[in-house]
Amino acid sequence: MAWKTLDQMDLDGKRVLTRVDINVPVEEGRVTDATRIERIAPTIRDILDKGGRPILLAHFGRPKGQVVEDMSLAPLVPALEAAFGAEVVFVADCRGPAAEAAAEALAPGQVLLCENTRFHAGEEKNDADLAAEMAKLGDVYVNDAFSAAHRAHASTEAIAHHLPACAGRLMEAELSALEAALGDPRRPVAAVVGGAKVSTKLDLLSNLIARVDMLIIGGGMANTFLAAQGIDVGKSLCEHEMTGTAREIAEKAAAGGCEILLPRDVVVAREFKAGAAHEVVKAEACPADAMILDAGPDSIAHVKEVIDRAATLIWNGPLGAFEIAPFDAATNAAADHAAARTAAGELTSVAGGGDTVAALNKAGAAERFSYISTAGGAFLEWMEGKTLPGVAALG
Structure with a gap:
């Protein structure tokens, strides 16, 4: 199957909406295993190197469409900054005026982390309206969450129809490996x-x-x-x-x-x-x-x-x-x-x-x-x- 990679996208000056899997274990507000964060770091660094401004979309836990304080992504900011070597700004939504303003204000070299996509009931329903609102945050869409690719959710499927889309480095590696194993x-x-x-x-x-x-x-x-x-x-x-x-x-x-x-x-x-x-x-x-x-x-x-x-x-x-x-x-x-x-x-x-x-x-x-x-x-x-x-x- 044909899918584009980061190498085929013009990211310079673009807001790069990037779906990642950072569903990591957290105890007492601290990340105890940063493996999943470390695996997306090459994608984020590549986007930054190409002049893009990464805006992260991610889920965390199973809040079932409700705002659950214990499932906020905010505590992940220090671990993300350590892995990326860049400042990470947090915004308490993944849609709407506050998120759009944060995306617009993002400076070169910074990364924006949006709040848990599953705080919205439309995420797991693959809601077209939610996807359209999230798409307003970016100019390009990158999916680097192969682990969530089997789910047709607003941030993994519907959103890709609104923006030029490609695979991130982790997704690219996964698909290439699987193609080598079963495709050809x-x-x-x-x-x-x-x-x-x-x-x-x-x-x-x-x-x-x-x-x-x-x-x-x-x-x-x-x-x-x-x-x-x-x-x-x-x-x-x-x-x-x-x-x-x-x-x-x-x-x-x-x-x-x-x-x-x-x-x-x-x-x-x-x-x-x-x-x-x-x-x-x-x-x-x-x-x-x-x-x-x-x-x-x-x-x-x-x-x-x-x-x-x-x-x-x-x-x-x-x-x-x-x-x-x-x-x-x-x-x-x-x-x-x-x-x-x-x-x-x-x-x-x-x-x-x-x-x-x-x-x-x-x-x-x-x-x-x-x-x-x-x-x-x-x-x-x-x-x-x-x-x-x-x-x-x-x-």
Whole structure:
């Protein structure tokens, strides 16, 4: 899909209305994790360098169309100034006379932060009138909030139809990474899909089996696929009601030439706690009173062999109960192997989703992947093949 970048826009002297995701944790009026703020800093600095005057639109929390003092963006000003290296002016609305006057008065080198867009009920309704009022604040619209791009809101979708629009640096990086992973990837393409439930990832699995060459299924999802083959998984987490669906997915994958990999051996235990007594058994030999909590060493070797064959890897979800040892071994080993191949220039690796980011960070592998998406729902919907309103509006 065609979308413009900052490099294609004339920003000199322009008011640049920039949608960002700065929904960061705040305790006692202080930002405790500025990661999301730091990730938008390159966009803001580029706008300033090009002579533009950045005006930030953002949501915070779920105020449901009401002004909620605890959800004001005002406390974020010091963290924004530290990240941008610029003065940040705050205005207590994102529309109307006060916001328009603040936008007009903004001096070169300054950044304007507008109050929480969700203080207006029209934001989440994608209200055209609210979007038109917000558009009065700028001359150009930049969307740098990929994490909110799956929502058709006034500040992410409707507003883009009022002004010349483009993607910010973070949005550009995200879209480029996803295009490299699923749009026009180097082949063969492998995907790791893990997590607890098949039912929450039906759209993802259905889209991936038509697009990837090898699909590695792990976590509780793998138990459902094993059960679909008639294997007794004991007391393991398993959606027995989804076994028919799992069989259908496997059949469609086989018909389309997509190889599905399930655990060959598994790590089982009678209780789920750190250091619990455990053993490795064949996947089809889980004791009736035990739980499958990780993939075993033979399975890990098989996953590594598939990663060695792949030119592109997409990763969503852990291979086992990664939160506690020793049930993090498969996730750690596979992630480290993928990271090493990526660092050697042999693999393009893209990962995303909440548990995924946590698992790869825990494995010490995240920084060596080609791209790690922190976008959550937007990342998953893109992987499911869905159109993201905030991205489509930039075209």
